Amino acid sequence: MSDKVTVLVAGSWGTALASVLAANHSEVYLWTRNSDQAAEINKSHTNDQYLPGIILPSNIVATTDMESAVAGSKAVVIVAPSSGMRQVAHSLKQYWKEDMLCVHATKGFETETMKRMSTVISEELGIAEGNVVVLSGPSHAEEVVRHCPTTVVVASPDDKAAAAAQELFINNDFRVYTNRDLIGVELAGALKNIIALGAGLSDGLGFGDNAKAALLTRGLAEISRVGVEMGANPLTFSGLAGIGDLVVTATSQHSRNWRAGSMLGKGIPLSEVLESMGMVVEGIRTTQAAYAISAKLGVQMPITDQIYHVLFKDRSPRSAVESLMGRDRKTEMEAISQETWEQWHS
Known part of the structure; x- marks a missing residue:
């Protein structure tokens, strides 16, 4: 069997995962639309726009030709931004083979349809959603590549597919667990970006650790509430894809979502924040999708609601915090439904 693996899109996370794969496999192809970026990776073994100062393994081959990138691969790892996932998966379709393993590592929703990434991929490739594996968890690209x-965690209801993805990535630096809860792992990875934006807002306002701890705790409850409503296992949100990824994304300056929130908290307009970032801030699109999802399902997401109004309705960050602090009195467990409580403790 071929030992070739393909990664689609050479952003920071795609490049970092290619680096992990290069330690395990003889051939790793990294596809990009940018010919200058491909030339840099092949000649200098660097990708300075996204991971400055890092020397990449020499067995990573970059190309702008998707056909040559995918041909003969045993697995394709898709790391496109959520906004571009459908287009990338559509382009992949003509080169796709049934015996290939499909893994994605994108944390977001398709904003227009509110669909998860595995759903988008399955629709475009014409494969069952259960045949798509999601990789998620606390993993800054800047640290993984070093x-x-x-x-x-890698998740799929298909145990063989999850085990194959685990085998694809696992090594002494990159430990991989399996999970059957595809929905929960995808939702946790996407929704925590909203709470990370909120944590950045809080830090930008100078509100301190008490406020951030409360935000993360109530944010996790909010994520779990909507996740269970959408069919996730509540225990997933206590694992790597849930609390693990939430903590790392909401507390680190490596996090684009935290940085964007911090800048907004300091009064910098959203347009200037996005211009200065130079990379996709998934939490912004995810906030739009989650706001619509909460309205559709009738699930309360008060933190998401306030961040949505900060991002898109010109509410000041300080006013948003005041609204959250001034909500009606509740018991801590009041917002958890009896059904969710029973699932959690069954």
Whole structure:
């Protein structure tokens, strides 16, 4: 069997995962639309726009030709931004083979349809959603590419597919667990970006650790509430894809979502924040999708609601915090439904 693996899109996370794969496999192809970026990776073994100062393994081959990138691969790892996932998956369709393993590592929704990434991929490739594996967990690209110890989860209802993805990635620096809860892992990875934006807002306002701890705790409850409503296992949100990824994304300056929130909290307009970032801030699109999802399902997401109004309705960050602090009195467990409580403790 071929030992070739393909990664689609050479952003920071795609490049970092290609680096992990290059330690395990003889051939790793990294597809990009940018010919200058491909030339840089092949000649200098760097991708300075996204991971400055990092030397990449020499067995990573970059190309702008998707056909040559995918041909003969045993697995394709899609790391496109959520806004571009459908287009990338559509382009992949003509080169797709049934015996290939499909893994995605994108944390977001398709904003227009509110669909998860595995749904988008399955629709475009014409495969069952259960045949798509999602990789998620606490994993800054800047640390993964430097071989810092990292632990993630791969999820699929198909045990063989999850085990194959685990085998694809796992090594001494990159530990991989399996999980059957595809929906929960995808939702946790996407929704925590909203709470990370909120944590950045809080820090930008100078509100301190007490406020951020409360935000993360109530944010996790909010994520779990909507996740269970959408069919996720509540225990998933206590794992790597849930609390693990939430903590790392909401507390680190590596996090684009935290940085964007911090700038907004300091009064910088959203347009200037996005211009200065230079990379996709998934939490912004995810906030739009989650706001619509909460309205559709009738599930309360008060933190998401306030961040949505900060991002898109010109509410000031300070006013948003005041609204959250002034909500009606509740018991801590009041917002958890009896059904969710029973699932959690069954």
